[in-house]
Every structure is written in structure tokens, then in C-alpha cells.
Amino acid sequence: MNKVAIIGVGHTKFGKLEEKNLMDLLCDASLEALNDSNTNDENFDSVYLGAMCPGEFNHLSGIASALVDRLGLIPAAADHLKNGPASGGSAVKAGFHAIASGMNSMVLVVGGEKMTHISTPGYITSAVATLTHHQAERRHGTSLPSLAGLLSRIYLEKYNAKLEWLSDIAIKNHRNGALNPIAHFQKKIEDFMESAVKKGKGNWNTIYEFLSDDNSNPIIADPLRLFHICPISDGAAAIILCNGEIAKKFCDNPVLITGIGQATDTHITYEREDITVLNALRVSSDQAYRMAKKTPKDIDVAELHDAFEILEAVESEDIGFFKKGEGARAAHEGRTEIDGEIPINPSGGLKARGHPLGATGVAQVVELVWQLRGEAGKRQVSDAQTGITCNFGGFGNNIISILVERM
Amino acid sequence: MSNKENLVSNKCKKCGYLQDISHLRCLKCKNNTFDTIEANGTCVLLTYTILKAPPLEFRDKGSYALGVVQFENGIRALGQIFPKENLRIGMKLKPVYEKICNNLDGNEVYSYVFKLIE
Known part of the structure; x- marks a missing residue:
């Protein structure tokens, strides 16, 4: 198997980007990655594009073919991968396979959503709820936030955890997002509270009072409130992959994808023997660790899929960082801060960086590349050499893990 | 419970594993023959949420409770819970067949829901 190197990355700002359509965003991220990797004059073998709902949201199909045309990459092969909110992760995996197998030597991977x-x-x-099982879940009024509410309540009860600890994850991720110039929310929750006080909307003694007020932080899927849930965002991210043997021709600091895994679990969430266990993450991360000959202890930084803050807690357990039931407590104790024992979501995560569905799986890898190249600015994890991602393509029923290392 | 919709699961004829009727093969042993069994007696609430931002087709309701329950014979199900106040994990409920919403065409949608045992 060939070594797979990431030689360049691109990332639009995430947020409400009124002046850009989906194709603009995909092109912006791609062109930035071409520049970053010094591959503007190269011929590309393939383009893999991850986007979840371009048909439903943007009335577009055939977007991978349109993208190569727009970018001047004809006759590169072009595929559009749709795997829910893990469309980006699936696109990275397809690119990995193309290079690792020797079929391709230069690949563009891009993910985006508008x-x-x-x-x-x-x-x-x-x-988004069309991801869920129609007969058993969706026809009863299930949404993704409601599945997260169900998971949160059983987790808090079973492990004697506190809702405030899930709030601590949101507080941390907003604090990290405030240090990330491309994040949707570059603002701490403390700052949201201060603005609300200034506008005369209320007076709160602590951030937890602010976060448990129905007006400042409305309930969405009890016990989860607005600040426990990621925003709706626009944005795109891209990476350039090539055979590791030629990577240093293009850049001085390539990052290798040394492990990759993907696994599934039951479509109906309540059919899992223990609803609080993400077995697809246990299997996919185990595949990634084995391929890279690493263990969770070797990981310096992680980008996890916190579409809901309960997920960061549970994922931090099933990816191997903490014992079952201790993820929320670990976040509360500060162990997942940028300077903690295992920094999680220094980018701000889906909560603060934002979650343009198909972009997220690629954006997670881009953040790790910046961290490993030492280019993450004020949110830099000290001497980060190895990182891992978790990207969700449903509600725990399809998970991709990608492990990267400095070359 | 009304006979308009039976709350059922499939039990694998080979290994006995209990699973939703949508699976064509057993999730544990890949066998494809089953006995269909009905949910039995009352059920216990395993977890619940009160959804205040429903999907488009449920917007007429504003807010409703969803819960996962488990029956005495092991069958699990998800459904709305009436009323949505004073819920707690472990409480006993019973399934009842009734209207759960008007869909986007204005038609009434029926299913089983879970109610407090009087």
C-alpha cells in the first residue's frame, strides 16, 4: 500500500455566507488547497466531493462533474459522495483508497454545504431527519436533536453525570472557536452573556444561570438547549492528496494519513444493546489505530463530531480516551482543553466552527493538518504530532475515523 | 391497544434474537426466518425528550415528548408520550393507538403512542 500524504489544505470561513453559493464555496476551498500545495500546474487523476443535500438545499445534482469543469481539472475523474454528515469523511476515504492502491497519484478532496x-x-x-429509520423513528416525529436528547437523558442518568458538564463542552468549544479565524462563532459564551446583559435582556450571576434560562438558552430537545447544539452553517474545506514518495516535491511539511476506519451500527438507535455506546466508533477507531500502529495514548489532538455536546462526551470514551461514562466529567475537569491531557476540538468543533454538513469531515482533517504543521495560531496544541477524527454519517450508525501524523 | 396497528418484533427462529421487522436477516446469525411476536403487557420508559423544534411535518404540534420504552417480553419501541409532563425514567406506560399529527397534506397521521397507566 502506498503512503498517502496531505500536501495542501483549503478552508472557507464557516457561517452565514450570503454572498456565496455552493459552487463558489467548493471552488474557493479547492483553489486555496491548490495554492497551498503548489499543484496549480499539476494534472489531477480524481476529484472526490462530499456534500449531503445539494439536491434538497440548492437544487443541484452532478456537482462533482460541474466542479472539475469550473476548476479546469478536466479530464480528472469526478465523484460525488453522499454519506449524510460524514459525506466529507467518505470523500477523504475515497481519496485515500485511490492513492494507497496506486490507482491515482494526485487527488483533490473537497466537502461543502450551503x-x-x-x-x-x-x-x-x-x-436531516430523513437519515433516521422511517417506520420505527421518523414517522413518530423524530429529529436528530431529539435522538441526542434521548441519548443525553439516559447518559446523564446512567453515569450520574450533570447537564452542566455538557455545557462545559460548549463553553470550551466556543472558547476555542473564538481563537479560530474561520469559525462560524468566534465568540465565547461568556461574551454572548455579556452582550445580553448590556442589551438589558437579563442578569445572570454565572454562566450556568445564563445557560439554564429558557429565554437566553431555549430548550430544543430537553434536556438539550440551543447552546448544546451545533448551528446551521455554510462553508467548504479541501485537501490535496498524493503518493507519499513525491510529497516533499510539493511541500516541506506533508502530513500522512496513516490510519483510516469506517463502521456501521443499527439504523434504529434503540436497537443497540447499550444505547450509550457508539460501537461504530469503537470499530472504526480501532481499525484506524491498528493500521497506524498507534493507541489512544499516542494521540495529541482530536477533532470529534459534536453536532450535539453529548456526542463529544460519548465519542471521547468510545474512541479510547476515557473510560465509559467518564467523558462528560473529563471535559468538566478541563482534561480536553487545548492545554489539557487530550485536547478535543481546538477548532471549536461543530459547535463553534460550525457544521456545513458535507464540509465537516474534510474540515476536521484540515484543522489537524494545521495543528500538525504548527500553523494553528492562538489555538495551537503544543508539539502536536498525531491526531484523529470522528465524523458521523447519521446518528452513530455510520462513523469514519481518520488518523494523521507528521511525515 | 387498538388492533389498527400491532406493535410487533421479529424473533429469529435460529438464535432467538429479537429485532425490528424491517431487517430481512438476523443481525446476530444472518438467518432469514422469524416468528413475529407482539409487545406484551405494560412497558417501562428507558429515556425521553421533549422536542420543541419539530421537523416540518410536525410543526402543527409545537412541542411533544418522545420516548423509548421496553416491554416485559423485551420488545423496544419509540413513540410520542401523552401527556408530556412529569415524565421520569422507569415509569410504566401503555401503548394506545391515536392521531399523532396532521401531515403536510393536512391528512391525519395515526400511530401508537404511550400513555400513563391510570
């Missing part, structure tokens, strides 16, 4: 223009209340919730 969502914030949709104003109909419940439309996006409904479109």
Missing part, C-alpha cells in the same frame, strides 16, 4: 439561505422553519430539521 444551508443558511433556507428560511422555512423545520425544513432543514426535516431534511
